[in-house]
Amino acid sequence: MLERIVEGSEPVVDFLENAKDLTVVTHYDADGLASAGIMSKALDRIGKPHRIVPTKQLNEERAKEIKKMGKEVIVLDMGSGQVPVLENNFDKFAICDHHETLHETDKPHLNAHLFDIDGNKEISGAGVTYAAAKAMSKKNKDLAAIAIVGAVGDMQETDGQVIGTNRDIIKDGKENNVLTVKNDIKLYGRHTRPLAQFLSYSSDPFLPGLTGDEANCYSFLEKIGLPTGSDVYYVDLDREQQKKLISELVTYGLSHGVPDFLLQNMVGEVYELKQERNKTVIKDCKGFSTLLNACGRHKKGRIGIEVCKGNREEEYEKAKNLLKMHRRLLREGMQWAQNNGVNEKENFQVLDAGENIKETLIGIVAGMLYGTKTINNSKPIVALAINKEGNYKASARATWTLVRKGLDLGEALEECAQKFDGEGGGHTIAAGARIPRAKKEQFLTAFDKKVGEQLS
Numbered sequence: 001m002l003e004r005i006v007e008g009s010e011p012v013v014d015f016l017e018n019a020k021d022l023t024v025v026t027h028y029d030a031d032g033l034a035s036a037g038i039m040s041k042a043l044d045r046i047g048k049p050h051r052i053v054p055t056k057q058l059n060e061e062r063a064k065e066i067k068k069m070g071k072e073v074i075v076l077d078m079g080s081g082q083v084p085v086l087e088n089n090f091d092k093f094a095i096c097d098h099h100e101t102l103h104e105t106d107k108p109h110l111n112a113h114l115f116d117i118d119g120n121k122e123i124s125g126a127g128v129t130y131a132a133a134k135a136m137s138k139k140n141k142d143l144a145a146i147a148i149v150g151a152v153g154d155m156q157e158t159d160g161q162v163i164g165t166n167r168d169i170i171k172d173g174k175e176n177n178v179l180t181v182k183n184d185i186k187l188y189g190r191h192t193r194p195l196a197q198f199l200s201y202s203s204d205p206f207l208p209g210l211t212g213d214e215a216n217c218y219s220f221l222e223k224i225g226l227p228t229g230s231d232v233y234y235v236d237l238d239r240e241q242q243k244k245l246i247s248e249l250v251t252y253g254l255s256h257g258v259p260d261f262l263l264q265n266m267v268g269e270v271y272e273l274k275q276e277r278n279k280t281v282i283k284d285c286k287g288f289s290t291l292l293n294a295c296g297r298h299k300k301g302r303i304g305i306e307v308c309k310g311n312r313e314e315e316y317e318k319a320k321n322l323l324k325m326h327r328r329l330l331r332e333g334m335q336w337a338q339n340n341g342v343n344e345k346e347n348f349q350v351l352d353a354g355e356n357i358k359e360t361l362i363g364i365v366a367g368m369l370y371g372t373k374t375i376n377n378s379k380p381i382v383a384l385a386i387n388k389e390g391n392y393k394a395s396a397r398a399t400w401t402l403v404r405k406g407l408d409l410g411e412a413l414e415e416c417a418q419k420f421d422g423e424g425g426g427h428t429i430a431a432g433a434r435i436p437r438a439k440k441e442q443f444l445t446a447f448d449k450k451v452g453e454q455l456s
């Protein structure tokens with residue numbers, strides 16, 4: 001599958017090789033930053049100068065700003081849905097994307113869906129960009145690990161592992177000594193936190209009594225006979241001890257009402273960057289993508305891109321500090337949500353955070369609330385935050401169980417937001433919208449009705 005995209009990369013590669021004044025425009029999330037890391041490294045290797053612009057969106061206004069910097073753009077992890085904007089502003093452009101919204105163009109356009117590959121699940125923006133890099137030079141196969149960082153960051157794992165074309169990329173990564181794959185616990189911090197802290201910080205899934213309570217985690221570990229020293233990390237345990245911890249956590253979760261699908265997701269394939277040092281946040285792809293997300297969400301995308309390209313000094317230290325801040329804000333957001341609770345409607349529930357949670361974090365908080373006692377796990381959630389313009393940013397999240405029953409949050413948000421002078425869209429399981437402040441109640445009523453129709 002991957003090879004088909006590599007073969008189809010020729011127009012993009014020609015474009016890059018002939019570019020005179022190149023700007024790399026990329027989405028600001030983990031997948032976008034990974035895409036730019038891969039592209040920038042590949043361009044460095046052929047000695048092609050370029051500037052990099054991470055961006056949240058690519059509308060007319062933003063395109064005009066970018067045009068002032070340079071006339072030729074390669075757009076990564078976005079662009080397929082913005083062809084008219086690109087046509088309006090640039091004589092020369094190319095696209096590497098995996099999103100489904102497709103406009104036709106005669107410019108170099110690499111998109112998974114053009115090869116009948118499902119870009120939602122089987123390959124990310126970083127994966128498509130990796131295919132182009134591989135077409136430029138076989139040397140770039142060492143960037144396969146960063147492509148998987150992008151896929152994991154874009155939540156492309158299905159039942160605990162990546163699938164489809166992403167598996168071809170994994171194969172490249174293994175063959176080139178940059179990736180290792182094993183079955184293991186998928187909680188955040190295997191490499192970076194002492195065991196008790198590792199458990200207490202794990203909010204996905206939320207384990208009632210353990211998450212957020214280090215003292216309880218300490219007693220839990222003592223009770224099951226595992227070491228509690230502050231110098232013992234999960235990766236320091238032997239295989240038997242690791243297995244013991246996992247089975248005890250599952251038992252604990254089941255007896256504390258954690259949905260079994262969340263507990264199942266706790267174990268699966270773990271992707272590690274073979275060349276990175278143990279006990280660093282970038283040792284595994286999940287940690288790496290979280291670091292990138294923190295950079296992007298706090299408008300420091302370029303720092304994350306440098307880390308993707310191999311910087312392990314100044315930029316890496318900055319990125320780690322951003323991650324610390326990011327995680328603190330998320331904990332505070334979760335705390336706020338749990339203290340204030342949700343408002344349950346007929347077919348969904350609302351968390352109205354107003355100005356108490358940043359709009360850039362509201363979606364992550366909404367997702368993390370599943371499995372907590374704060375929300376009803378059998379209904380979708382819409383979390384609202386007031387954005388810079390004073391309007392509402394809405395982030396909707398659901399479970400696969402609901403999607404299987406017919407729920408499509410992307411469709412529901414798009415339709416309901418448009419009705420009330422906003423805009424929205426996204427995936428079946430996760431979507432977002434912007435809603436004028438005065439239209440909030442009308443929007444929520446329409447959304448309730450729409451979701452009810454989808455689920456009936």
Ligand SMILES: [Mn+2]
Pocket residue numbers: 031032077098124125126154
């Ligand atoms: Mn993406």
